[in-house]
Amino acid sequence: SQQGxxxxxxxxxxxxxxxxxxxxxxxxxxxxxxxRQNSGRxxxxxILIRSNEREKHSGRLRVTxxxxxxxSSLLITASRAADTxxxxxxxxxxxxxxxxxxxxxxxxxxxxxxVWP
Amino acid sequence: DAGITQSPRxxxxxxxxxxxxxxxxxxSHSYMFWxxxxxGHGLRLIYYSAAADITDKGEVPDGYVVSRSKTENFPLTLExxxxxxxxxxxxxxxxxxxxxxxxxxxRLTVT
Numbered sequence: 001s002q003q004g005x006x007x008x009x010x011x012x013x014x015x016x017x018x019x020x021x022x023x024x025x026x027x028x029x030x031x032x033x034x035x036r037q038n039s040g041r042x043x044x045x046x047i048l049i050r051s052n053e054r055e056k057h058s059g060r061l062r063v064t065x066x067x068x069x070x071x072s073s074l075l076i077t078a079s080r081a082a083d084t085x086x087x088x089x090x091x092x093x094x095x096x097x098x099x100x101x102x103x104x105x106x107x108x109x110x111x112x113x114x115v116w117p
Numbered sequence: 118d119a120g121i122t123q124s125p126r127x128x129x130x131x132x133x134x135x136x137x138x139x140x141x142x143x144x145s146h147s148y149m150f151w152x153x154x155x156x157g158h159g160l161r162l163i164y165y166s167a168a169a170d171i172t173d174k175g176e177v178p179d180g181y182v183v184s185r186s187k188t189e190n191f192p193l194t195l196e197x198x199x200x201x202x203x204x205x206x207x208x209x210x211x212x213x214x215x216x217x218x219x220x221x222x223x224r225l226t227v228t
Binding site: 003030031033035040041042043044045048088090092104105107108109110 | 150152157158159160161162165175207209214215216217218219220221222
């Protein structure tokens with residue numbers, strides 16, 4: 001399967017702490033993306049990191065990518081109760097999967113993050 | 118309003134009935150997608166479309182039909198609904214930077 005797999009499945013922390021979620025995947029990728037889903041809502045795009053990038057920041061988010069290990073991590077610093085949500089990684093396998101599936105994302109099952117006030 | 122919308126938001130139907138889920142986006146994105154989300158499976162791609170009149174199957178296309186006569190609309194039809202199609206359905210469109218934008222979802226229950 002080309003799906004990304006998030007780890008851990010669930011994470012529970014206190015406000016102010018940092019939250020780290022990991023994603024592993026199996027095939028070469030064009031880019032990797034992280035999405036957030038609040039309960040009962042659609043997914044919201046957080047950040048995209050390309051295969052030739054190693055680290056990217058966006059506000060309190062920091063994403064790393066290690067293509068040699070086929071893994072990525074999402075760090076949320078100084079977590080807030082409002083960060084409580086499910087977080088998904090998604091891989092765009094443009095490298096080996098061009099043509100008919102260009103732009104197609106493969107989602108993992110997600111990490112459920114709970115931030116306690 | 119700009120964005121991506123889905124209708125209906127909730128739907129209950131009976132086994133064997135035809136159901137159409139609507140998706141509309143205002144960005145003129147070329148790519149659009151239909152996913153279903155089920156506990157234990159995450160998001161699975163049903164169908165996608167690269168442009169008007171161009172559609173292709175995803176991971177779980179059986180029992181579904183799509184069309185794309187206009188860039189902004191991408192309806193998904195369940196030709197003869199089954200209980201296994203009870204799920205939450207999400208439509209998405211993709212910008213040129215490969216980022217996908219999701220609709221609010223349609224919760225479908227097949228009885």
